[in-house]
Amino acid sequence: RPSYCPITNWFLKTHKTEESKSELTSKTGTSIAIGVVILYETHDRSILITRRLKSMRTFPNCWVCPGGHIELGESFLEAGTRELKEETGIVLDKNELETYEILTLWESAYPVDLAQGPPRRHHVVVYVHVRAKRTVDEIQLSPDPLEVNAYSWLNHEQLSKICDCKSLMLDEKFQAFVCDENSQYNQSEWPLDILAKADYTQTENLTNGTRWALTQLYARTLKEQLM
Template sequence: MTDNKRFQSRILLIDKNGDRIYPEFITPLVHQLKPTSEYANVDICFENNQLTIQRNDQSIVLFRRPSYCPFTNLHLQNNSSNIPNNPSNSIAIGVVVLFESHDHRVLITRRASHMRTYPSCWVCPGGGIEQDETIEQAGIRELFEEVGIEVNKNELETSKILALWESAFPVDLNHGLPRRHHIVIYLHVESSRASDEISVKTDPSEVDAYAWLSYEQIENIYKRTDSLENLCLFKAYVHLTGICDLPFDLLTTADYNQKENLTNGTRFALGQLYIQNFFMDQVVWLSEKNFVAGLVAGFFGGLALGWLFSSSLFVSNKVKAVSNAFDSTKDDRDDERSFEPGCSDTEGEYKMVLVVRNDLKMGKGKVAAQCSHATLGCFQKACEQKPDSVDTWFTCGQAKVVCKCESADDLEQLRLQAKRKGLTTCLIRDAGRTQIEPGSKTVLGIGPAPSRLINEITRHLKLY
């Protein structure tokens, strides 16, 4: 993030009761929305140079502060007045881009050592919003200015707000009273290009190194571990030096006094990316040998689903009303109509579609297991994000359709089309322990959602 002085946007907070708060520089933002927590679930809107952040406990977007947030701690100590009343002080808004390549690597950069805030720290590219810019425009401009990457129209369509972070500098009271107060908006953008196809041209005045992180590395950053032997080092391109191997614990150690570390805001954002995307997409690896093994996996997966649906620890009350779904007197003909992707469904029918890569020539047992993983992954996501859809899907008999496509690119295009329509998706990647290469995309789950919406994407596919 650059240190250039940017246009100061207006900020409006709306709490759970609908009360409107226009915060001052000293206002602890997350605490104002949810006093008893370090995070609040929020909806955000940026229009006419005003950022509105409204608490919404059903939203998947988290607005988080660190436990050591100086603004919160001063407020709780009734010492906010210790911060000098400087008229130029205001809360700044920054946009940071988590740019993910087609081969699922995320770009991070190291701030130049002369930067006034967070010198030599690893972050993702980003900076302030300029007057009359949108969040997306600010993000892609900063991405181009810092690393020379231009985002094309199709890539821009994948962008989504991932999370927000309340940032202060210095980061805690042990290093002095805070002089900067930021709301950092993390924007996730998915590229149609592989990491080795993307030309990165860093601006040495802002960035002196960059690296592409795999999801395996992001998982270990999220879990704060560096115990795996193959993750002792990570490769980075360093200005004037070239490719170097750097200690991976720089990215897992949360120590402000340690130079070249990954900032906690960046670690939080990478964790949210891992949770919202890859964690839900990755497979619980099973070793199946034949079709019977696949059926066994499906059977026990069904039992697991039944337990999950009955557990108040996992699903909302809306999703728990499922007695009709297992009613043996229900007319099965109602579900059979939605088993064909191109059928003409009546309004209100819901289904899930599983798209299998036919070019991989997986065995029947392998396909059965991969489809089970996709079904469970979609279910997990939908329970968190769209519980009403899950409830309706159950009353429709949990219809599932298995189709086929002929390449990984086909699978990716279907996933992007589904995401643009706001549909739940789960992309399964295989560990490569049997039959296929590690990391191969095998099955895409779409839904549960209204059949008419899914049909717009899958109508042309043949049944598997």
């Protein structure tokens, strides 16, 4: 586990007496939920990311890829497809995919910073990578303003700089479409270092799980290029 893991740190902080063991169980819960996230890649190699609302109970205002819970009887792809449609309006037909696969897993806990309290949400997140036959220009998004307050398409050059922020120039920007008070999404420029900079308090940046999954996807892409 990484040094910032809230589950480990809370355990080490409290696991000293029988009373504190009971406190750990009562405050963090005993169940681990399963979530699924879709890394949606277009034919021209752009990746869709979205920003969560400030009002959300976990990871508010953070950038993620579309995803959520799994309903009874759903496969990972079915759950991810449903969540993708609910959040962004993209209808994913299995027949239009060039490829799809389970890319990686991530153990997620929130809050990440113990200064905000003990972990209250604990998930294992399954990241499913899909590559569509459509390009960015062929896709019409209709995001749900109650779930998505901004979205962006990242190209692979931007992805490489997010994964290796040493090559990032301070003035580099990325294009995002941000929801206004009328639920309209307007294009604006944002500093790319918001996404490239790791911030383990998880304040308006990529979540750690999203960063991990994008890093794995970028590594996979480099490997494919060398083959």
